[in-house]
Amino acid sequence: MLKMGYGSYVLRRLLYTIPIIFGISVLIFVLTRVLPGDPVKLALGPDATPEMIAQARRIWNLDKPLYVQYVVFMVGFFTGDWGVSLRTYNNVLVDLARFAPATYELTAAAVMFSTLVGIPIGIVAAMHKDKWQDHGSRILSIGGVSMPLFWTGIMLQLLIASYFRLLPIGGRIGDGIARPVHITGFYLLDSLFTGNWEAFWSSAQHIILPAFVLSFPSLANISRLVRSAMIDQRSKDHVILQIANGMPRRLIVYKYMLKNSMASALTMIALMFAYSLGSVALVEMVFFWPGMGTYLVQGIYFKDFNAIMSVVILVGIIIVMANFIVDLLYGYLDPRIRYGEER
Numbered sequence: 001m002l003k004m005g006y007g008s009y010v011l012r013r014l015l016y017t018i019p020i021i022f023g024i025s026v027l028i029f030v031l032t033r034v035l036p037g038d039p040v041k042l043a044l045g046p047d048a049t050p051e052m053i054a055q056a057r058r059i060w061n062l063d064k065p066l067y068v069q070y071v072v073f074m075v076g077f078f079t080g081d082w083g084v085s086l087r088t089y090n091n092v093l094v095d096l097a098r099f100a101p102a103t104y105e106l107t108a109a110a111v112m113f114s115t116l117v118g119i120p121i122g123i124v125a126a127m128h129k130d131k132w133q134d135h136g137s138r139i140l141s142i143g144g145v146s147m148p149l150f151w152t153g154i155m156l157q158l159l160i161a162s163y164f165r166l167l168p169i170g171g172r173i174g175d176g177i178a179r180p181v182h183i184t185g186f187y188l189l190d191s192l193f194t195g196n197w198e199a200f201w202s203s204a205q206h207i208i209l210p211a212f213v214l215s216f217p218s219l220a221n222i223s224r225l226v227r228s229a230m231i232d233q234r235s236k237d238h239v240i241l242q243i244a245n246g247m248p249r250r251l252i253v254y255k256y257m258l259k260n261s262m263a264s265a266l267t268m269i270a271l272m273f274a275y276s277l278g279s280v281a282l283v284e285m286v287f288f289w290p291g292m293g294t295y296l297v298q299g300i301y302f303k304d305f306n307a308i309m310s311v312v313i314l315v316g317i318i319i320v321m322a323n324f325i326v327d328l329l330y331g332y333l334d335p336r337i338r339y340g341e342e343r
Helices: 006-034 039-044 050-059 066-079 092-127 132-146 149-163 187-194 197-234 237-244 249-286 292-301 305-333
Strands: none
Touching: 006 066, 006 305, 039 050, 066 305, 092 132, 092 187, 092 197, 092 249, 092 292, 092 305, 132 197, 149 197, 149 249, 187 197, 197 249, 237 249, 249 292, 249 305, 292 305
């Protein structure tokens, strides 16, 4: 067995991502082409003449063979020309520049919420193993991974937004409130930077429910992962020795047990942002959130080839790169992973 250098390990993991991205692009390209309906007729409307339809097919390269369409799209994707949306008639890249910040802000808020809440729940469950606190965390975890996001969102809308009227039922900011000046595209940050406190408060209220719903599966996974790691650390000899020597419980839990348990939790957290992007469309549609998920669903309704492919490939690349970064962290923290075998 020969030890593999970290540089070689990085290169090998990077090469693994190429066929995955290629497979995603080919799969979504084929799926968009087998959808029923004629996207050109949908885009031009019922009054379009055959000449207009034929001209649009030529302009949008839809009259070319499929393999040529695929090559043209992928070359344009990596050079900044993501094609024209058949629904908005804009370059898809321009559309996503407008919709993506809303999705990223919602996903970032969900990951932050799942981390800040999931880790304490996992610690409490581990410190009270087989007691009511632990049983409660198990119920939360089972619910988080089993309940559909759209159902959870609708139930919270009915209970919190409609019945108790504590939070808005949907949208990104209240009607009649001026949007903050565009700096990052994140309403919370932009309103803070510009001192627009009315927009900040309204944006914060609107993001709470969708962020909580999107964070629910991640929160459940993080809490169970931290619980398992903490219980494992509790049985280590050095922890047992520290308890026997009368070291303060808080110091043992947070300095030794939690610190050694965070390696696996951090890798999970690193993946949560990418994985949440894969589920965000359901949450955005339920809460009328104007993000990439809503843009994708509307593109599916109109059979908007370029919009569907661009969003799915972009999200796929983010997920693949998130896994790639986690692999690099694992390889850096645990050199045993970098070992290869030669016969």
